[in-house]
Amino acid sequence: MRLAVIVVSYNVRDLLRLCLQSVFDSAGLSVDWLVVDVTVVDNASQDGSAQMVADAFPNVNLIAMNENLGFTRANNFALRGLGFGADSEERAASAPDLVLLLNPDTEVVDDALGKLASFMRDNPKSGVCGPRLHYGDGTLQHGGFAFPGLAQIALDLIPLAGLPGLSRLMHGLLHSRLNGRYPWQQWLGVTPFPVDFVLGAALMARGESIRAVGLLDEGYFMYCEEMDWCLRMREAGKATYAVPTAQIVHYEGRSSSQVRWRSFERLWASRFRFFRIYAHRYPQGFHLLLRPLVRLGLALNGMAARRQFARGLLSGDRLGDQLDAYAKVLSFVG
Numbered sequence: 001m002r003l004a005v006i007v008v009s010y011n012v013r014d015l016l017r018l019c020l021q022s023v024f025d026s027a028g029l030s031v032d033w034l035v036v037d038v039t040v041v042d043n044a045s046q047d048g049s050a051q052m053v054a055d056a057f058p059n060v061n062l063i064a065m066n067e068n069l070g071f072t073r074a075n076n077f078a079l080r081g082l083g084f085g086a087d088s089e090e091r092a093a094s095a096p097d098l099v100l101l102l103n104p105d106t107e108v109v110d111d112a113l114g115k116l117a118s119f120m121r122d123n124p125k126s127g128v129c130g131p132r133l134h135y136g137d138g139t140l141q142h143g144g145f146a147f148p149g150l151a152q153i154a155l156d157l158i159p160l161a162g163l164p165g166l167s168r169l170m171h172g173l174l175h176s177r178l179n180g181r182y183p184w185q186q187w188l189g190v191t192p193f194p195v196d197f198v199l200g201a202a203l204m205a206r207g208e209s210i211r212a213v214g215l216l217d218e219g220y221f222m223y224c225e226e227m228d229w230c231l232r233m234r235e236a237g238k239a240t241y242a243v244p245t246a247q248i249v250h251y252e253g254r255s256s257s258q259v260r261w262r263s264f265e266r267l268w269a270s271r272f273r274f275f276r277i278y279a280h281r282y283p284q285g286f287h288l289l290l291r292p293l294v295r296l297g298l299a300l301n302g303m304a305a306r307r308q309f310a311r312g313l314l315s316g317d318r319l320g321d322q323l324d325a326y327a328k329v330l331s332f333v334g
Contacts, residue, residue, distance in 0.1 A: 002096040003027075003117055003204075004082050005038045008074040009104040013049040015251055016040070020057050022108040030114035037096070039081070041065065041074040070221040071200065075101055084210050095207050101226075103201040107249040115246035116204045119192055127209035127238025128230050130198025131246035132187050140187055141250055143202070144195030144242040146180040147227065147281075148271070150289055155179045157297025159304050182242070192241045197230035202248045205229070209238045222263070224270035231278065261325035268294075268329040291333045298326045 005023055009016045020038065027036035039061040042050040050064040063078065079085065083095035098120055100113070112131055119129050133143035155173055175181050186193050203226055213232040216225045230240045279287065305322050308314040314322075 001033065001098060001117055001121060002035045002037070003098045003100060003113065004096040005036060005100045005102055005113075006041065006075055006078045007038070007102050007104050008041045008043060008071055008078075009045060009049055010043040010068060011045045011047045011049065012104050013045070013047045013052050016049055016104040017052060017056060019102065019104050019106050019108075020053070020060065022106075023102070023113070024057075026108040026111060026113040029111040030117070034114055034117050036113060037061065039063065039078045041069075041078050043068040043070070043074055072216045072220050072222065072225045073218050076215045076218060079210070079215050084207070085215050095211070097207050099205050099207065099210065101200055101203045101205070102248075103250065105251040106202055107251070109247040109249060112246040112248055116243055119241065119243045119246075120204060120206055123192075123241070125237070125239060126206065126241050127233035127236070128198060128203060128205050128240040129192070129243050130195075130204065130240075131202050131248045132242070132244040133199065133202065133248055133250045136249060136251045140184065141252065142175075142181050142187070143250075144182060144198040144240070145227075146177065146182075147196045147231065148180055149282075150286055150293060151178040152180045153290070153293055154297070157294065157301065159297075159300055187242070187244050190245050192243045194239055195242050196234075197227045197240055198242060200226035201250050201252070203229075205233075206238065209233050209236070212236050212238070219273055220270045221266050222270070223267045224274045228274060228277070231281075261321045264325045265328045269332055272332045294333050295330065298330060302326050 007016065007019060007023075020040070023036070023038055027034070030036075038057070038059070040053050041063045042053070042065060044065050044067050050062060053060055053062050061081075063081070065074065069077065076085075079099065082099070083093070098117055100116070102108075116129055116131060120126060130143050133141040135141050155178070173179060175184070180196075182193070182195060213229070213236050217228050220228065233240065275282065275287075275290065302323055305314060305319055309316065309319045
């Protein structure tokens, strides 16, 4: 089988080096049946990432952009280069069997590439699969989720965790199905299980499924594009699975944390776009309550931020950035 690994990177040179080395180490464990090619799309990094890739990994197909295309457009640029979405039948026929979208702030553990590819090989009805993710400190990260509902939005926005007596309750709710999570026991087991979608940090898609549903939706600059892709594949009859025996470390958010509140704005712009496109999948009550719930959550978080500022726990600049982001999201609400 042919597997194409696509890494879209922005200003995380040292993590990117670790990621690429782990990819080649993992690929070396399956050389008898799996051919792995790697493409890096550098989104106009200023930290020497592109030069590092050229020097240290000459076998990588390096695409150095002059601007930051975002996660979605950059992945699509690479996918088109691999033959997906091509007008030519000859180019389309040369596309790989599998594609792995992989964040640069990840580290592939042992034979994770082979385990994911083996699952796809042995389960032809699957369209997407993803690994078990761990944070850098070794704790488990949920790598697959249910499609979001009102309970998830409330738990995401309403600042209840700091209230006396609610910490344990909130911890339980945050890791429950109400918040779109699947049980820890499934992640820590060995049996693959179906999920609604897996994180784009490490998402393996079948080539024929990509041809069936098309590329990532470029209306999402970043966030929710993998959710949209998995939903389109489900509607085309291709399910999404988590493969817990395949493990990848995720040093989460190193690129997005560089522009934290801009990333927050993009997250909510993408969420509202998803809810609008798939309005037919949600009951009328969802749409009636969505906007008041977001307004309430942002108002409460704004009050909490102002209290932190008054107590000297938050600088004026950071407060301004945070409140500006909330105002931007409120403009999406209408």
